[in-house]
Amino acid sequence: LAKTTQPISMDSYEGQEVNITCSHNNIATNDYITWYQQFPSQGPRFIIQGYKTKVTNEVASLFIPADRKSSTLSLPRVSLSDTAVYYCLVGVDDKIIFGKGTRLHILP
């Protein structure tokens, strides 16, 4: 199972772009990369998923280099409500592991 490594915490300010990078050196050929957001005492919420190159939706962008050994979640113009824990997951089907996530704190 592919293990992920993310920064434990990050601080940023309202209106800035935030990039959170995740390392997954032993990602398998069939693995997808998925990011979740979790607010305190709530279940994780799906943000974005990708396999390679770049994926963009209304919430975020996901950048995946050609070797797929890392990925970067990009949140444009963050607000205070983006303060949460962000999890990077790698896997397929039910073979996934949640790491400790990155605790993002947005400051006014």
Next chain:
Amino acid sequence: ETGVTQTPRHLVMGMTNKKSLKCEQHLGHNAMYWYKQSAKKPLELMFVYNFKEQTENNSVPSRFSPECPNSSHLFLHLHTLQPEDSALYLCASSQDQNEQYFGPGTRLTVT
């Protein structure tokens, strides 16, 4: 609302009690999951059901007993729990290997 509901939202039980957590998904998904989230620890996958068949049991103690009577409902039966079992228990569902949709969780306190 994610389409996944869990009841109760909060539960306090003694170590000798028997209780059950319920999860229901209204998304037509074919897979359901139980997770445990303890304070300051990563999310832990406990059980996975695909088409009502259990496909994953991550070395969970037998005091936790899952039940999946159909593809829309998932239960977690609890008996003789320990204080260290106090945690947020999350249910999720997915369609094949696509993204998982999580319920709001049940905050369990074992006294």
